[in-house]
Amino acid sequence: MAQTAATKSNLPARAAPKQRSEAASGLLMVSPTAIYALLLLAAPLITIFTYSFLTDGYLTVELTPTIGSYVEAWTNEVYRVVMLRSLGVAMAVTLVTVVLAFPIAYYVSFYVEPSRKSLWLFLITIPFWTSYLIRVFLWKVILGFNGVVNSGLLGLGIIDEPLTFILYNTNAIVITLAHAYAPFAILPIFVALEKIDRSFLEAGRDLGESSFVTFFRVTLPLAMPGVISAVMIVFIPTIGDYVTPHLVGGPEGKMVANLVQVLYLKLDNYPLGSALAVSSMLLVGLVLVMATMQLAIFGYVFKRIAGQTQLILAIFTALAAAQALLAVVIALWLVTGNAPLTVVLGTAVHVVALLALRRKRSAL
Amino acid sequence: MSSEKPVMIEFKDVHKYYGDYHALRGINATIRAGEFFSLLGPSGCGKTTLLRTIAGFEGISSGAVMIGGEDMADVPANQRPTNMVFQSYAIFPHLTVEENVGFGLRKDPRSKAEKAKAVEDALGMVGLKGFGARAAHALSGGQRQRVALARALILKPKVLLLDEPLSALDKKMREQMQVELIKLQRQVGITFILVTHDQEEALVMSDRIAVMFEGQIAQLADPETLYRRPASRKVADFIGTMNFLPAKILNEAGSKVEVDAQGFGKITLDGAQVMSAEGSEGGATVGFRPETLTILFDGQTGSDFESEAVVEEVVYYGDMTYYDIKIKGCDTAVRLSMRNVFGRPVLDIGTKTRVAWSAGALVLFR
Structure with a gap:
């Protein structure tokens, strides 16, 4: 016993210098990446952030600090409409992508033989072998007036004249982006599903639940980390997508990135372009915060009552609880008519709601 | 039950x-x-x-x-x-x-x-x-x-x-x-x-x-x-420790079987003690648990059978001591266990001693 204690007390003394050198070598190893990230990520961001608070002169940028660009970005009808549209498109793309990705990930994880899973994942990524630009162009060919979809449907006699609502509008953007981002949604959900110990599902069945209810009470909650990753991975880049709205969006389908491009390169208004870019970043962040909190509240309420009542009732009650917060945000918008105020207050309401729930939980 | x-x-x-x-x-x-x-x-x-x-x-x-x-x-x-x-x-x-x-x-x-x-x-x-x-x-x-x-x-x-x-x-x-x-x-x-x-x-x-x-x-x-009474040699091997010694069947009369087990000599076993040899190689064997064999310390007298033996290995467990001993006339050592009750010494390797067993503790696999 005494000997063990002595060995133990010796350990930290010997381990400490080694740990320091490990930390140093670790820093050395990440430094190229860190410098790269600093130069190419942090520096441009700081530049844009700085620009957004400067004054626009004709063809020049004056160093007088102002928040005029932000006021313009948040009050001018044009920018507000485009920001809301970007938000709407990104939400629609996220919803469609994640909802369609889940069954695929579920199938590969639960029904494909283990030896074949790699092959399936490989096949899912095959579209990525083609350039993003070419894929978007191909969607133009597919969705166009004389495109694959229309000529096919015309040839089959299902429609009499070509469909026009599938190209050069936001629908086309949603379809194209949902396809482009599918693997990004499938992979994190697949990983989350793979991590679920299959005995959890058997336990659910063993405790008297059907496979269907077990899915909602066990599988889905445990897959949520993957679903949330998928939502973020799809939502964040799609809201700022530039190429797709430019090529298939038509005149009514311009999104924030297109507007930033016009402000920077055509109108030479760096401060306003920067303010718009920063604003949309802020919007993405806050919307994600709100969405995460709604999800947390949904999960909390669902878990609390799922063991007590009918499945459908539990789902709807939890949904209602989460959506009550969304209703608050909409009410704020209708009452104030002020976008920045709505976003900031809305986020605050979400945070307060979640903290209240947390407190109640720890009190239990 | x-x-x-x-x-x-x-x-x-x-x-x-x-x-x-x-x-x-x-x-x-x-x-x-x-x-x-x-x-x-x-x-x-x-x-x-x-x-x-x-x-x-x-x-x-x-x-x-x-x-x-x-x-x-x-x-x-x-x-x-x-x-x-x-x-x-x-x-x-x-x-x-x-x-x-x-x-x-x-x-x-x-x-x-x-x-x-x-x-x-x-x-x-x-x-x-x-x-x-x-x-x-x-x-x-x-x-x-x-x-x-x-x-x-x-x-x-x-x-x-x-x-x-x-x-x-x-x-x-x-x-x-x-x-x-x-x-x-x-x-x-x-x-x-x-x-x-x-x-x-x-x-x-x-x-x-x-x-x-x-x-x-x-x-x-x-x-x-x-x-x-493990039903077969395989079960006997799986449950606990069992010693096996080669045996020759001499005589079968009714349910009784008379065998000549190496080192043990002639023993008559009951029908209930005869089990399947499934899982063993070669001929019939007699099996017994380590605790059914007893070292006879000074002055003790044996039960049905006893023989001379030499201690080959000693494993001390605190409450128990396991000995590998070679019984006179055996090719291989067998394991026996003794509880370390008060006053009972732990024998050294090489000690010559006497061991005893009883016919009821044996099982014949054939």
Whole structure:
């Protein structure tokens, strides 16, 4: 016993210098990446952030600090409409992508033989072998007036004249982006599903639940980390997508990135372009915060009552609880008519709601 | 022991194939109500598969599994009167302890308060009172196991299935849980079916044990019979330690068999002591447990038989000492164990001594 204690007390003394050198070598190893990230990520961001608070002169940028660009970005009808549209498109793309990705990930994880899973994942990524630009162009060919979809449907006699609502509008953007981002949604959900110990599902069945209810009470909650990753991975880049709205969006389908491009390169208004870019970043962040909190509240309420009542009732009650917060945000918008105020207050309401729930939980 | 009690589970010629692999090869057995029954065998012997056919997680290829006289062929897992404690415990990590324990109560018609009371009682029964609000992932292995037990028992199953529940615990915890499980089983009075590869665990806990090899039940008996009268050389090898000495059969008269065992000389054995030689190579052997051989210290006199012997190896365990000794006339050393009672010396290697045995402790495998 005494000997063990002595060995133990010796350990930290010997381990400490080694740990320091490990930390140093670790820093050395990440430094190229860190410098790269600093130069190419942090520096441009700081530049844009700085620009957004400067004054626009004709063809020049004056160093007088102002928040005029932000006021313009948040009050001018044009920018507000485009920001809301970007938000709407990104939400629609996220919803469609994640909802369609889940069954695929579920199938590969639960029904494909283990030896074949790699092959399936490989096949899912095959579209990525083609350039993003070419894929978007191909969607133009597919969705166009004389495109694959229309000529096919015309040839089959299902429609009499070509469909026009599938190209050069936001629908086309949603379809194209949902396809482009599918693997990004499938992979994190697949990983989350793979991590679920299959005995959890058997336990659910063993405790008297059907496979269907077990899915909602066990599988889905445990897959949520993957679903949330998928939502973020799809939502964040799609809201700022530039190429797709430019090529298939038509005149009514311009999104924030297109507007930033016009402000920077055509109108030479760096401060306003920067303010718009920063604003949309802020919007993405806050919307994600709100969405995460709604999800947390949904999960909390669902878990609390799922063991007590009918499945459908539990789902709807939890949904209602989460959506009550969304209703608050909409009410704020209708009452104030002020976008920045709505976003900031809305986020605050979400945070307060979640903290209240947390407190109640720890009190239990 | 429990032969008057009604039959709870009955296997009728159960076969199970995985593709070409014949996992269960004609299982026939009955398990009675209130019995602590163990399925014991090496890994891959089909014991877990057999347990899962009771739970309904595995279908069977032919035969029938009956629970309470009812054929379970068309009854899905979630409608069977069984609950399971999984090897990994399968405690839902996204739920609290009380949510885990109350998981199966969703369709229970009782009020919310009554259900909460039931959960609290179930937690009390396994010694986890006041743990309800804890997050499941913050529990230790032993606590998880208790939660799994409470979660299964709260549903008042007719049969509780335990799939190697103690294998993930350390030795001390395992021994403590063995005792607690026995007490719990007596308290709730339902049938427990335990799957284990640990023969000691099976002997300690069970009313009856089915020893399985390669998809078949090799012997189904109470622990004492299993230990003292293993049905075959293979079972004898698997349960505890047994010494084997080559033997020649001299004479068979009625149920009595007279053998000449190496080192032991001529011994007459009863018919009940004659077992199958399955699992051994070569001819007949005589088997005996280490504790049935006794070293005769000064002044002691032997029982039926005694002989001279030399100590070849000494393994000291504290409460016990194991000796490898060579009996006069034997080719190989045999193992014997002596309890280290007060005043009894531990012999050194090379000591010449005398050992004694009795005919009743021997088993003939042929």
